[in-house]
Amino acid sequence: xxxxxxxxxxxxxxxxxxxxxxxxxxxxxxxxxxxxxxxxxxxxxxxxxxxxxxxxxxxxxxxxxxxxxxxxxxxxxxxxxxxxxxxxxxxxxxxxxxxxxxxxxxxxxxxxxxxxxxxxxxxxxxxxxxxxxx
Numbered sequence: 001x002x003x004x005x006x007x008x009x010x011x012x013x014x015x016x017x018x019x020x021x022x023x024x025x026x027x028x029x030x031x032x033x034x035x036x037x038x039x040x041x042x043x044x045x046x047x048x049x050x051x052x053x054x055x056x057x058x059x060x061x062x063x064x065x066x067x068x069x070x071x072x073x074x075x076x077x078x079x080x081x082x083x084x085x086x087x088x089x090x091x092x093x094x095x096x097x098x099x100x101x102x103x104x105x106x107x108x109x110x111x112x113x114x115x116x117x118x119x120x121x122x123x124x125x126x127x128x129x130x131x132x133x134x
Contacts, residue, residue: 028125
């Protein structure tokens with residue numbers, strides 16, 4: 001049911017709206033996700049002092065091998081004090097997987113505001129100038 005007091009859009013109005021130009025929307029944009037990996041792992045595990053000790057990249061993702069750096073020397077004295085190991089995989093589409101000691105701690109979209117340690121930035125592809133969104 002329509003309200004007869006509201007103006008109705010006709011076909012001419014729709015054509016005019018579709019012809020409206022959005023030049024800023026036609027420019028290529030680069031989206032970059034920046035992640036504080038040690039901070040994010042500390043947030044997920046409740047344990048501080050993580051470090052990246054290797055990384056591997058392929059065409060769909062980047063994987064980071066991480067360990068607790070405070071326990072590296074302690075492991076030499078006692079195997080029970082061995083540092084925990086983690087793997088963080090960041091996919092180029094914004095998806096992420098985090099495993100610590102073989103247990104999945106995170107499996108989801110990193111770009112959905114799930115972590116304070118991840119920040120999205122946008123740039124003009126042609127000039128590299130940052131884009132500020134309101």
